[in-house]
Amino acid sequence: MTTERVGRAGEVSRRIVVHIVLSIVGLAMVFPFIWMLLTSLKTLPQQLNQPLDFWPSPATFQNYIDAWNDAPFAQAYFNSIYIAVLVVIGTLITAAMAGYGFARIKFRGSRVLFVVFLATQMIPTQVTLIPFYFLMAKLGWVDSHLSLIIPAALANPFAVFLMRQFVLSLPKELEEAAIVDGAGRWRIFWGVILPNLRPGLGALAVIVALSTWNNFLLPLVLLNSQGLFTVPLLLQSFSGQFGSINYGLIMAGSAVATIPMLIAFVIGQRRILNSMAASGLGGR
């Protein structure tokens, strides 16, 4: 009986240690964000004090007003949101169709086609960056959002693979009933497959939205006009402009660019974390 009591006390104290360690880890993970907020509230003279003050005093929101006036963040948010929405919708439709095709429609060479398709996933976008740029130039899509939307929505091997796996996990009886009723491929896809793919589509939407939102290299290379910039690209040009002068202003700009995403994440955290876990390693 005594040993059991000792065991339980040991269990409790072990749990407390785990909590303390994880709290430290958690704090370390968000400390950069805290520092961003603290710096963004400091006045310019306060940023030059040596040693640097930890707390802003007096705290000012002037940096936020200046950042908002100096760079078109509202326009960049609009650009990023509508690009992400269109890419997500496009990817969901094309990936679900192609995934259904690869999973259920057998034709001569369908296996070979699928393997070739998967192999293209091994090629990093960075490898094809230069020809991709010239292809976009030929199509007249440089300095246009089309270059960020159309290719991304049509050609996402990872998304097709994920959808194929989800379709394979659906029971065949679902379709067989529809076939008996005389439905064609098209009606089966829209009426039977698509509604049953909803959890998979949700996970894919989260991943695609996140990676589209955070994409930097392609917008950097393809966009020139500030009015077309996405949020990350605008933040980069904004920080390049003021970077070594006014840190408070830069941190206010960073906060404007990150806080809405963080709030959205906290609201949708259950769904986002589950999507990430379910599809394993896709989000990068």
Add this chain to the structure above:
Amino acid sequence: MALFVIVPFAASLVLAFANWDGLNALSWAGLDNFRYELADPLLGRSIINTLLIAVITVPVGLGFAVVIAVALEKLKTRTLYLVLIFSPVVTSSVAVAVIWQQLLREDSPLSRAVGSIFHIPPPDWLQDPHLALIAVCMVSIWSSMGLNVIIFLAGLQNISPSLIEAARIDGAGAISLFFRIRLPLLSPIMFFATVIAFISSLQTFDTVFILTSNAGPDNATRTIVYHIYDLGFGKFQFGPASAASVILLVLTLVITAVQFGAQKKFVHYEDGAA
């Protein structure tokens, strides 16, 4: 699909063997671009830096992530910790780099804490050629931690509790439970995470471009992708840039193949299937 993936890929192979300035007609260059690139000291520098980043970031990052995931798995209420740890993943790499630029200044609280712990003057990470690469690794580890933790946590939750219970009855302690049961059962997921983390380390660009503004002091953080970007869009040398792209692709394929070869030895599949 064919248009946007296969065509650029084929074109990058063609360009790698051609002379082209982006305006005039192509001409055949044979292996000149490769000869030029392999003799370019900056390419060697980029490859070494890229490999260093991968070799530091992948084991340290995944190691921390496994430990955190094991700790989290023991708890009933872990949502708060997960949200804190995952928040860098939803932050754009640009914002990550801009924020860390401030934290890695000589007079930031982080640098001063490091200075006082090790009794050295506060490090000026981004101006020091040796520290700049370490700074890039730290930021990469920080920003990918959440994703790895989520993946490992999902893997740990799939291990059947009866296996753990059986081992515990046989007298296994916490440490041998971790090394003999959890880690081997997690190895397929570990393997996958390692492959993906390696590939994404080989593609490091955003951090070195912004955090260490244009590849750091004296090209200390120049990576292969930065090298490609710099040759192509900075200097308009598309042939050599394409040759460097092909070298990146070959490097990626070789490293991935080596990892798949090594998996037979280290990865344990529960059902015996490979």
